[in-house]
Amino acid sequence: MTSSTPRRTVLAAAVAVAAGAVVTASGGPAAAVGGASRPKQGQQLVDNQAWTSHAQWRSGTANGVRAEGGPRPGIVIAHPAGTTVYTDPHTNKTATWEYASWTSPEHHCAVPATEAVAHWNAHTPAGTWIQIELLGTYSDGSATPAYVMGRWTAGDGEDDIRRTSVDGQGDGRSSISTDTFAIDAPAGGLRLASYRLRVTLYRPLGSRLTPTVWRLGAMASDIPDRFTVDASTPAYAGELEVPSYSQEIHKGQYPQYDNGGEAWCSPTSSQMIIEHWGREPDPADLAWVDPSYRDPQVCQAARQTYDYQYKGCGNWPFNAAYAATYRELSAVVTRLGSLNDVETLVRAGIPAITSQSFLASELTGAGYGTSGHLMTVIGFTEDGDVIAHDPAAPDDPAVRRVYRRREFENIWLRTKRHNASGNVASGTGGICYLYWPAHPSPKQRKALAAVGIR
Numbered sequence: 001m002t003s004s005t006p007r008r009t010v011l012a013a014a015v016a017v018a019a020g021a022v023v024t025a026s027g028g029p030a031a032a033v034g035g036a037s038r039p040k041q042g043q044q045l046v047d048n049q050a051w052t053s054h055a056q057w058r059s060g061t062a063n064g065v066r067a068e069g070g071p072r073p074g075i076v077i078a079h080p081a082g083t084t085v086y087t088d089p090h091t092n093k094t095a096t097w098e099y100a101s102w103t104s105p106e107h108h109c110a111v112p113a114t115e116a117v118a119h120w121n122a123h124t125p126a127g128t129w130i131q132i133e134l135l136g137t138y139s140d141g142s143a144t145p146a147y148v149m150g151r152w153t154a155g156d157g158e159d160d161i162r163r164t165s166v167d168g169q170g171d172g173r174s175s176i177s178t179d180t181f182a183i184d185a186p187a188g189g190l191r192l193a194s195y196r197l198r199v200t201l202y203r204p205l206g207s208r209l210t211p212t213v214w215r216l217g218a219m220a221s222d223i224p225d226r227f228t229v230d231a232s233t234p235a236y237a238g239e240l241e242v243p244s245y246s247q248e249i250h251k252g253q254y255p256q257y258d259n260g261g262e263a264w265c266s267p268t269s270s271q272m273i274i275e276h277w278g279r280e281p282d283p284a285d286l287a288w289v290d291p292s293y294r295d296p297q298v299c300q301a302a303r304q305t306y307d308y309q310y311k312g313c314g315n316w317p318f319n320a321a322y323a324a325t326y327r328e329l330s331a332v333v334t335r336l337g338s339l340n341d342v343e344t345l346v347r348a349g350i351p352a353i354t355s356q357s358f359l360a361s362e363l364t365g366a367g368y369g370t371s372g373h374l375m376t377v378i379g380f381t382e383d384g385d386v387i388a389h390d391p392a393a394p395d396d397p398a399v400r401r402v403y404r405r406r407e408f409e410n411i412w413l414r415t416k417r418h419n420a421s422g423n424v425a426s427g428t429g430g431i432c433y434l435y436w437p438a439h440p441s442p443k444q445r446k447a448l449a450a451v452g453i454r
Contacts, residue, residue, distance in 0.1 A: 046335050047111040048452045050119075050217025051104055051197075064100025065201065068212075072328075072438055074122075075102050077201050077210040086202075090162040090308040098207065101200040103135075104216065112139050112191035113220035116181040118149040119317045119332050120199065121215035121324035128203045128211045129153035129161050134181055134218065136195040138173065145169065146198070147176050150317055154304065154325045159204070162308040165315060178310050179317050192220060214438070215324070219334050223429065229338075229413040231406050234384025236343040240351055242276045242378045244399035245295050247391040250302075253293055257302045258312040265374040266314040267301035268391035269353045270323055272376050273435045274301075276351060279326035295396070314372070316431065319353075323435045330438045332453055335430040339386065339409050341451045342377050345434070348447035352377045353433035358411040359420060364404050368392060369420060372428060380405075 051057060057067035057075050064081030068074055080098035087094040118132050131151045136144035148166040156162060169176040173190060174183050183190055197218060201211045247268040250261020258264065274280070281300050289296035305322045307315040320331035336342060342352045353376050360369040370392075378400075379387035386408045393399040411417075414427035434453060436444055448454065 044111045045223050045337070046219060046221040046452065047109045047113065048217065048219050048332075048334060048454075049107045050215055050332070050454065052215045052217075052454075057102070059105055061103040062100075063102070065102045072214050074212045074214040075199075075201070076212050077203060083205065084202075086161065088161045090164060096205045097202040098205055099200050099202045101198055102213070102216075103198040104196050106137075106194050106196050107218075108194040109192060109220045111220055111222050112193050114183045114186040114191060114222045116192055116195065116218050116220040117179060117316060117333050118197060118218040119215070119320050120150075120152065120213060120217075121330055122152065122321065123212040123214075123325070123327075124153045124155065125209045125211070126155045126157055127159040127207065128201070128209050129163075130202065130211050130213060131200045132216070133198040133200075134195050135198060136174075136181070136192050139189070139191040139193045144174055144181075144192070144195075145171050147174075147181060149176070149181070150179065150315070150321075152318065152321055154322070156303065156306075163306070163318060164309040165307050167309055178307070179315050186222075191222065195220070215330060215332075217332065219332075221335055223335075223415060225415045227414055227416045227418075227427075229410055232338040232340045232409060234343075234380065234405065235340055236347050237380050237382045237384070238346065239379030239387050240276065240346060240349060242351055242376060242389055243272050244389055244396045245272050245298050245391060246393045246396050246399055247298070248394050249294055249396070250298060253290075254299055254302065257299075257306045258314070261298070261302070264298065264302045264313055265391050266316075266319050266353075267305045267322070268298050269374045269376045269389070270305065270319045270433065270435070271298050271301040272389055272391075273351050273353060273433075274323055274326055274329070277326075277329060277435065277437060279329060314374070316433065320433055320435070323433075328438045329435055330440075331433065331435045334432055334434060334451070334453060336432050336451055337430065338413070339377075339380075339384075339405060342432075343380060344447050344450050346377065346379055348441075348444045350434060350436050350444060350447060353435075354412050355428040355431040356408070356412040357417060357425070357428050359418075362411055363407050365401060366390070366392070366403070371419070371425070374433075 054069045054073035065075045066078035077100045081100045132149045134147045165178045203209045247261045247264040252260050286296045289299045302313045305313045305318045316333045323331040357372045376389040384405045386403045389399045390401045413430045415429045417427045419425040
């Protein structure tokens with residue numbers, strides 16, 4: 001009813017200890033689950049890396065791009081490095097494109113990883129697009145394929161390609177599932193030891209336009225499977241002012257975008273946070289929406305995050321990239337380790353969009369079960385319970401919910417669960433979208449650094 005279609009194994013996260021780098025475990029030892037024990041205090045679990053500064057852009061390998069300074073440094077096409085022909089699999093249109101590329105320095109993972117998720121923040125004028133690739137090295141020294149992590153454009157007009165993930169990528173040792181790199185058989189010990197990210201900027205032949213990329217990064221992780229996580233101790237009470245939008249009022253609207261509003265939990269949550277930061281679509285952007293529909297900006301968010309290959313609006317990096325199409329917003333996909341991490345962010349004014357899957361009996365007051373659902377954590381009660389804006393509500397006034405802390409934390413952070421049939425299924429593992437001002441306040445910067453984001 002409300003879920004985004006599950007499409008990949010996800011791992012858990014934990015507490016960050018250094019700005020932009022390593023995340024560590026927050027809990028003590030526990031009973032083994034499927035041969036893997038819960039991580040111990042201080043164990044490194046997640047590695048976050050991003051390139052954002054002028055110096056960092058200059059440190060990579062440029063092939064036709066130029067690093068620009070200013071208040072928000074980035075890269076643009078300086079001159080075409082060549083041309084390429086691309087046939088869009090979703091429109092069957094073939095066109096010739098000019099391109100230039102930038103490849104990051106090699107990043108050695110502090111956490112040799114079983115999974116990695118890339119993210120990017122970019123401006124793509126109509127008719128332009130970018131492609132992000134991960135070029136990895138395994139722990140045995142051999143190389144991964146050049147994996148496409150996404151082809152992105154903010155537009156979907158006549159001259160735009162269709163934004164898309166790329167299926168069918170793998171070498172028998174690792175593979176890409178929509179937006180996530182994963183080692184196929186992690187029990188064998190193989191890991192992703194390092195990687196470079198390559199972003200290629202495309203524009204029409206003979207054009208003077210250029211995409212601008214402000215942020216490029218990835219999160220790598222290696223988390224043991226677990227059905228339960230240790231409970232955190234409440235440390236903050238407070239609530240942010242965030243708009244309330246229901247996905248359910250859009251049921252049946254624009255079914256070409258992920259079968260309509262019933263599956264729009266991710267873009268609905270994204271839109272709530274975008275507007276929390278004072279950004280919203282221009283009236284011209286909403287002109288295509290039936291004027292009888294309420295909250296047309298939610299329809300716009302669904303259209304702008306739709307992945308034409310996945311056939312859904314739940315692609316994690318695509319949602320972050322959409323948020324960053326609003327100038328002066330930054331966005332990432334990351335993993336957190338406890339609700340204490342979310343408290344740190346909310347205290348600084350930063351809500352968190354969390355992904356969880358659960359039976360109806362596992363989240364008191366939800367009234368539904370789901371194999372994957374996004375909602376926004378906006379605060380905490382005096383008792384430490386979670387104040388969430390849950391877009392699965394029947395209407396906007398019912399979006400604000402209070403969920404029991406222990407239940408919410410476990411369904412969000414676990415990596416294994418039992419589904420309605422009693423079979424073992426994947427948990428969502430602490431996945432989180434974070435959107436914040438591109439020029440954060442010192443308090444916001446400190447909070448982001450505390451959870452591993454810089």
